Amino acid sequence: MFSSISRTLISNKPCRSPTLMKIYKSRGVLCTTQDIIGQELSKREMHIRGDIIAPSHIMGIDHLRDPRLNKGLAFTLEERQALGIHGLQPARYKSQEEQLELCRISVLRYQEDLNKYLYLTELHDRNEKLFFRLLSENVELLMPIVYTPTVGLACQKFGLIYRRPRGLFITINDRGHCYDVIKNWPESDVRAIVVTDGERILGLGDLGACGMGIPVGKLALYTALAGIKPHLCLPITLDVGTNNQNLLEDPLYVGLRQKRITGAEYDEFIDEFMEAVVKRYGQNTLIQFEDFGNHNAFRFLDKFRHRYCTFNDDIQGTASVAVAGLLASKRLTNKKISDHNFLFFGAGEAAIGIADLTVKAMQQEGLTVREARDKIWMFDIDGLLAQDRPEGRLEGHKAFYAKNHAPEKSLINLVQEIKPSVMIGASACGGAFTPEVLKAMASFNDKPVVFALSNPTHKAECTADDCYKYTEGRAIFTSGSPFGEINYNGKIFRPGQGNNAYIFPGVALGVLLTGIHHISEELFLIAAQCVADTVTDENLSYGSLYPPLSTIRECSLYIASKICQHAYDKGIASVYPEPVDKKAFIQGNLYNFNYESSLPNSWSWPKAPEVKTRPLEPVTLTGKL
Ligand SMILES: NC(=O)C1=CN([C@@H]2O[C@H](COP(=O)(O)OP(=O)(O)OC[C@H]3O[C@@H](n4cnc5c(N)ncnc54)[C@H](OP(=O)(O)O)[C@@H]3O)[C@@H](O)[C@H]2O)C=CC1
Ligand SMILES: CC(=O)C(=O)O
């Protein structure tokens, strides 16, 4: 459709006069934006709308300035001539592969991770395809930069490093006008939103508006790990203030300088936001809640899950990746999930989410809900979840796991008493799994399973080194942030990263492609099984319960294909007709990480007299400078 549009004249301003419109139309001039794609779009959107690009309407320097169009030195001589950028760059042609190599060298030149983060942010702003291809082909190297742990530091330093806008900030002062703010977003076809209010950023607490790094990082993974087209993704931060006194007093803080709004005003604001999203982008827009405070996270999941296309990544995505690890661990321990005795350190979004999904996994193995819950012990800031404990409420799902047991505030005492075979930390309490606790786990388990899921790295309940050291190399260890390769007494471990990044990109892709309206727990069990299925014996031999990060893209596509099948089998898809070849359907909808021709379809090499500049000698692609 667009190639014919690109051949047609487009007037500078929408025409309002019916008479003029008739005349223009008779001459083939498109008068209003509606004429072009049947929607209200700005002129720029006519040129670049989603992945429909009309290069013939963008001339000159904009091709280099627009990250969606820029290919660096990969514009051919023909393209440079046609686009009017000839002479604006040095003569050398560089393929995308050569550029990728230069990017790798450039990133590695930086000593500090925050500088690597800044380099990648700048690349993202400069050349979108190069950024995403670099990230997707170097996940092991770069995910720790755009994601945990470095993204945590980037959020903490957000006021200092903020350069260019990315994503939408909607503040509590915009209430009544959420839709108007969302309308300012230049893309008319958004399918996925990651939203935070910054109250619980990783394990770093309330970072207010500085939490924007998280939706940006999560959505970068949507594209890099699942091939979801970047223009379909929108990061949003809802700025309702912050209770972080340091930020409130920090002259560099970029958010609203006020305490968090709570209560009815806050709830109405979130309601308005959800409605505004649907009003602009439709009922099927996927809204991923990320890093909200505990109380709000559970409330909103309950409130919205049957009204919107939404999920909470910290509760459900984390649950899925942890259950995936437990499923994979069967091959090392020879135990079913229901053979274990669990102790959770932390009873918040992540821990409760994992516990609830683990119960579902045990039900699949034949246990009743009661029997499954009995196997799960939980510990929060006030100690063991015990039915009659004097302190600490048993709000929400905590009550399901409360035991008929005397109050217990000492982790080591509890460990020694109940002798768990699996211990899962999701407390943001760095170092809580002390050498004593780890030694105890090793004393009554041949292969203790230890998950230290808190992020970023310094919040992990124990390090990988300590875990292997104090369990004599017998532990099956997983962490939320990466620990790299560990050499314990000559044995090499490559512990896996139990992070929801294995789950949410693939789940999102499956949901978006099939148009699932409401996201059930079942999808997260499917995703867990997919991840567990992709773990090889070799991965397990290095102590990893997850496939290597270098294969996480395949893992996301596998999850999406299973969700796709499930959606049509269960009749919960809304995209019809059902694709016969699901794999081809998915592949056909993925982002193309490679540069494409910038020449309009109709473009042909101009005749000599029309060319104002002297054509360059074509440069050989492999030639040296
Ligand atoms: N690996 C992954 O993919 C993910 C990791 N996480 C990480 O998990 C951590 C927790 O996140 P989330 O569950 O959302 O946070 P929450 O605030 O919801 O939960 C934290 C839990 O830890 C408990 N806790 C805090 N301090 C202590 C302590 N000293 N002793 C015992 N328990 C304590 C809290 O107790 P109380 O309930 O009494 O307040 C609460 O139950 C974060 O570091 C986060 O980064 C989160 C999501 C995904
Ligand atoms: C990984 C993640 O979602 C978190 O730590 O909050």
Ligand SMILES: [Mg+2]
């Ligand atoms: Mg999170």
